[in-house]
Amino acid sequence: MREYKYVCKDCKEHLTNSEDRLCEWCRDKNRVNSAQICIICGKRRTPARDGVCYNCRPKVPKEPYKPDVPWKEALEWVELEYVILQARYDGLSFQEIAELTELSAEECADIAVKTLNRRRFGYYLKY
Numbered sequence: 001m002r003e004y005k006y007v008c009k010d011c012k013e014h015l016t017n018s019e020d021r022l023c024e025w026c027r028d029k030n031r032v033n034s035a036q037i038c039i040i041c042g043k044r045r046t047p048a049r050d051g052v053c054y055n056c057r058p059k060v061p062k063e064p065y066k067p068d069v070p071w072k073e074a075l076e077w078v079e080l081e082y083v084i085l086q087a088r089y090d091g092l093s094f095q096e097i098a099e100l101t102e103l104s105a106e107e108c109a110d111i112a113v114k115t116l117n118r119r120r121f122g123y124y125l126k127y
Helices: 022-034 071-089 094-101 104-117
Strands: none
Touching: 071 094, 071 104, 094 104
């Protein structure tokens, strides 16, 4: 039979070998009671670091809007990708696309390859 060193200092009922003299039930009770109240509903306690309980979790937006992200530059880049891919689809060579976009033919080909690979359509690319 297992021997225990201490009796739990909180409940004075269970035996424990832990140096803090708390049994596993009282330790769990302390952990749950130390949890913070949900920052959204204010009703449930949650051990989550962000302070959102399991019931309110679906209500939290996954990625909040970040104003410091360069949205305009990203849109301009997508438009450039679109122009290059559309011109390629229409049958223009990369040299002709380079003249339209004022880029080099290598840059146009590189943008097309990276865009198609990112979209998993790289096997359709013909030089």
